Amino acid sequence: MSGDRITKALLFISSLTILLLGAGIVLSLFGGAIPAFREFGLKFIVSPAWNPTTGSEEYGALSFIAGTVITSILALIICIPMAFSTSLFIAEYYNGTRTSSILRSLVDLLAGIPSIVYGFWGFYALRPLLVATGLSDQGFGVFTASLVLAIMIVPYATSLSAEIISMVPAELKEAAYSLGATRREVIFSVVIPSARSGIIASFILALGRALGETMAVTMLIGNANVIPKGLFAPGNTMASVIANQFGEASGLKLSALIAVGLLLFLITAIVNALGKLIIKRFA
Amino acid sequence: MHPELTDNIARRNRTNGRFRYLVIAGSVITVVPIFLIVGNLAIKGYRQINLAFFTKPAPDTFQAMMAAASGEIIPGGIANGLTGSLLMVLLASFIAIPLGLMTGIFVYENGTRRYARFIRSLTEILQGVPSIILGIIAYLWVVKNITRGYSALAGSVSLAIMMLPLIIRSTEETMRMIPIAIREAAFALGTPYYKMIYKILIPVSFSGLATGVLLALSRILGETAPLMLTALGSPAVSFDVTRPVSAVPLLIWDFYNDPNMVSLVWSASLFLMFFVLSMNLLARSVASKHKYI
Amino acid sequence: MNNTPQSENVLEIRDLFIAYEPGRYAVKDVSAHVRRNSITAIMGPSGCGKSTLLRAMNRMHELYPNIETKGDILLDGQSIFSMSVIELRRKVGMVFQRPNPFPNMTIYENVVAGFSLNDIRLKKSQRDDIVENALRNVALWDEVKESLYRKGTFLSGGQQQRLCVARAIAFNPEVLLLDEPTSALDPIATSKIEDLLGELKKKYTLVLVTHNMSQAARISDDSMFMYLGELVESGHTNTLFTTPKDPRTEAYLTGKFG
Secondary structure (H helix, E strand, O other): OHHHHHHHHHHHHHHHHHHHHHHHHHHHHHHHHHHHHHHHOOHHHHOOOEEOOOOOOEEOOHHHHHHHHHHHHHHHHHHHHHHHHHHHHHHHHOOOOHHHHHHHHHHHHHHHOOHHHHHHHHHHHHHHHHHHHOOOOOOOOHHHHHHHHHHHHHHHHHHHHHHHHHOOOHHHHHHHHHOOOOHHHHHHHHHHHHHHHHHHHHHHHHHHHHHHOOHHHHHHOOOOOOOOOOOOOOOOOHHHHHHHHOOOOOHHHHHHHHHHHHHHHHHHHHHHHHHHHHHHHHO | OOOOHHHHHHHHHHHHHHHHHHHHHHHHHHHHHHHHHHHHHHHHHHHHOOHHHHHOOOOOHHHHHHHHHOOOOOOOOOHHHHHHHHHHHHHHHHHHHHHHHHHHHHHHHOOOOHHHHHHHHHHHHHHHOOHHHHHHHHHHHHHOOOOOOOOHHHHHHHHHHHHHHHHHHHHHHHHHOOOHHHHHHHHHOOOOHHHHHHHHHHHHOHHHHHHHHHHHHHHHHOOOHHHHOOOEOOOOOOOOOOOOEOOHHHHHHHHHOOHHHHHHHHHHHHHHHHHHHHHHHHHHHHHHOOOOO | OOOOOOOOEEEEEEEEEEEEEOOEEEEEEEEEEEEOOOEEEEEOOOOOOHHHHHHHOOOHHHHOOOOEEEEEEEEOOEEOOOOOHHHHHHHEEEEOOOOOOOOOOEHHHHHOHHHHHOOOOOOHHHHHHHHHHHHHHOOOHHHHHHHOOOEHHHOOHHHHHHHHHHHHHOOOOOEEEEEOOOOOOOHHHHHHHHHHHHHHOOOOEEEEEOOOHHHHHHHOOEEEEEEOOEEEEEEEHHHHHHOOOOHHHHHHHOOOOO
16 A cells, blocks of 8 residues: 555645745745844834935835725725626626626636736726826826726626625525515615625625736836825835836845835735635635 | 505616616626727737747847838847746746645545645635735745846746646645545545546546646736746747746836837737637636536 | 405416427416416426416516517406516515525514515504514414514524415415425425415415425315426316326326326
8 A cells, every 4th residue: 555655645745835835935025024124113114215225225115005005995996886797797687698608708808818918008008098088197197007907806806706696596586576576676685685795705805916916007007106195196006116126126125125025915815814714604 | 465566666667777777887898998908909919920920039129119210010029938938837837737736636635634724725825925926935035046046947936836826726626526426436446545546536627627727827827027026038039947038928028118119019918918818718618618427 | 355346267377388498398388277265286297387387477487588488377357467577576476495584684574575675664563563464374473473583594494484475475465376385394394384375365366386296185276287388287176186187197196207
């Protein structure tokens, strides 16, 4: 039975590498962030300063935390009505029809387009539109980034919500129909109450994706290292500042960027864990 | 019948109808971008796609400027990106596929034990880690300590870490769909454990596993952010894993930052999107053919 | 009750065809009637179209996409396809195979769900009356009056099913459709529901789908036997069970298929 023992050992060892990988990621981020935290302490989190001039170096993550939170929440707000109606279309109104499966594939395709293509498209196609409306001089900024982010996260929120809506027992919906409820009333009195926590979780998971999106945001947000002053003002997110400045960074600045990465890691891990927890409770 | 009912029927039917239109309108708005994006890229990008596009490396900015000035199409293509992407994706698959498969089988086989459940949760957390952070990790591990400089290996490591959780989860989920009876039948015939895995579990779930791998590949093919921190990019075709290489998405980023190359970005984006989406569709068609009993 | 003279037949089914896919009929050319204040049982082997026929009586079958319906069903002489679905379903209530109280509502809220779903606001005292009446009518009042504000899902299967009957009759429908209402219940709960149906027919007209022949024989006044989408035979239950005219009916009753 040595074949059995070898197989079992191999499987176990490969699972250990995942353990090491997880621990390694956390430790490396902490290790890389130590110089920055030693220099600035917790002020790193609450300070909006970002000054790489040698001699008067000062780094704080607040502008980027603000940029990340604002763009992601705004993207989520734009995404909710779209994802909500699309998931109702797929899983309720046209459930089981050809139309529904076509829409589902289109939404899946939306999820497959690479981030950089979204960014490029936003830059050349969406940005001029915003300039034409006169809302923004150059079209860069929080709103443009959020709009593209919203399009990018809609598929995630939609496919999960649709799955959860389609799990609502047909018997409950039929009971409401047989009492004379209209479809809208069935949706609001039976479908949403039964699927509520799952739908909320799907939006939380979509938010988790928005928080970490890099390329599209980097190309559209304007890359200003300040707290955004308005919806159409430029800013920077945690992911985009890393993408923009990591290549030329060294010393304290490199450590500060890794510290930003550590914070981003923690925020997304918490948001994702929350989403998964709600989903598990639901199922 | 209840007297108050008659007067509210018309109103309720109206609200019901309006809500339906709202749902349809919202769904249309959701899918409009995909047509806009595909249409935009196709119209602006097709002109640059020819044989040279696939066989020549990217031009330098001077060549591009001269071509633009004389109204010709920009010479050169994305060959250095294609070879770089191929190199890194192969290397990443080489690391992530066997490791992911084995870990997935481990979690499936020991699903109820606390350790396996912990590995499963860890996998879910890893899946949610933003790709740019995996770039930082590969930078810290490989660029700084192994290759002492930007390298294809570093890029592959970041992509492999991205693929791993996807493959582990799809492996576990696919195997969980195999009826217990099939396993039990194998054991009842006296099959040793490892043979049950090689001869039953893996063949029975093969198309499901293939779908998982294809979807993971389609995810990493379009990744840019971690490669900026690891593979960096290179103007020449290179197969040296210890040296910087380019990749198709990295080329798009370079072209985007060079005003002379705009028309090449459209083509490269069109190609990348087409490639990733076909991989995606292939994965889904494999998945739809895959059913048990 | 109603003072105007009414015809004996509440429901008239005329040349009804129903297809889930073009050309594939689940119900083929069915014509029949349902008498007032009676229990009509629809029997037949699974897949014979009996549930589809029942669901057509309050147009629940339209919930499936791409459904195709030809022919007509009249309720008190009026075509149900010309009525508002809302109005129709208020007049023709339904009880399902498996008990399905709304899990997000209390027992009390479940009974008045028809009112809240139909946007009808009632005074507290009116609602209290309706709840007590409906629960008394299904012989559930004494069992649940202490726990009206608990979720309906903690009740036993039989109690849940009676709660669902109460929910359906709270609105005082004319007809109550029952789709194998006892198939998920144990024998004791089943016999309680059967007794209940005997009581309910004094006030309402009941149509019952069942694949349990002895149940049909025990409680129904009229029977319909369906096979492969066709209505093979219908009439008084006694006649149909003792002297079936069609050989297929006889084969079914003697257990040759189904």
